């Protein structure tokens with residue numbers, strides 16, 4: 032990425048884009064185009080909403096966290112009729128207690144054009160079983176199944192075609208392991224039909240027009256100047272993911288998450304989510320934990336992050352999304368033990384690390 036800038040209409044860049052486009056289809060498990068947009072992940076959601084839907088159409092939003100909340104706001108801003116299905120933070124609509132709320136919303140709004148679900152809700156560290164939810168939605172409705180896969184693509188199994196997902200989006204700074212600035216979107220065939228229907232009340236878009244992006248994609252190009260430097264990094268990141276094997280990437284995240292959960296629980300801490308994501312582990316802050324996050328950062332150069340909104344000073348979040356292995360998890364748990372001891376939490380030294388090791392090694 033530190034090399035001289037490529038020109039985006041030159042053969043070298045087109046060849047690089049071609050490789051990227053092929054590899055993105057592997058990552059998304061789809062035969063359909065996966066478009067790369069120069070924007071953060073939110074831009075991909077905007078491209079979907081503006082390219083697919085019309086003013087006054089109904090969109091159901093499964094709202095179980097800070098990111099989920101965003102997609103409801105966005106539909107409303109663009110003149111859609113948003114139906115919010117509120118799920119308490121830390122829970123998923125795919126849990127038995129909450130699934131009836133989705134069915135109820137689908138029955139009450141048979142004309143709904145879409146349902147938005149966040150596969151891995153990063154604000155609460157919650158995983159939603161979108162495979163089952165997609166099936167459920169399709170049996171009750173013709174609404175498009177729209178997935179925020181921003182911290183799931185490249186972490187959790189996500190089979191766009193096989194599971195009948197109509198929109199799947201992600202962003203460069205999450206599972207793709209490169210700096211922020213690119214977003215990605217895959218659409219199903221029936222979603223593409225909507226892109227091309229020319230109803231008069233369609234939400235307008237220009238920069239984020241998926242019809243434009245698709246047209247240029249056919250020749251491995253983009254309608255506007257892309258963030259070429261990020262494409263160079265993306266090419267390498269995708270090489271790494273494809274070389275490791277996408278199924279192995281999912282398994283690695285599962286293992287790291289499993290070890291991290293075992294580790295923090297062995298330290299007497301409590302998980303926040305009842306349906307934990309493999310991308311991020313959310314943990315209740317211990318009573319004296321107000322400065323835990325800053326202590327870890329300042330003294331141990333270990334980055335974890337606190338909660339947002341109502342979860343501020345209530346939880347902290349540990350990432351294992353992307354370029355991580357067992358060693359990273361053990362190092363974090365090691366300094367977490369130190370920091371917990373320093374804030375006066377009684378812990379058994381080595382117990383968090385040992386529990387994670389047992390999980391990684393598969394021994395009792």
Ligand SMILES: *Cc1c(COP(=O)(O)O)cnc(C)c1O
Pocket residue numbers: 071072073074098149151152153179180181182202211
């Ligand atoms: C990071 C994140 C987003 C926001 O993406 P931006 O790149 O900031 O636009 C949306 N959804 C989830 C689940 C995320 O983790």
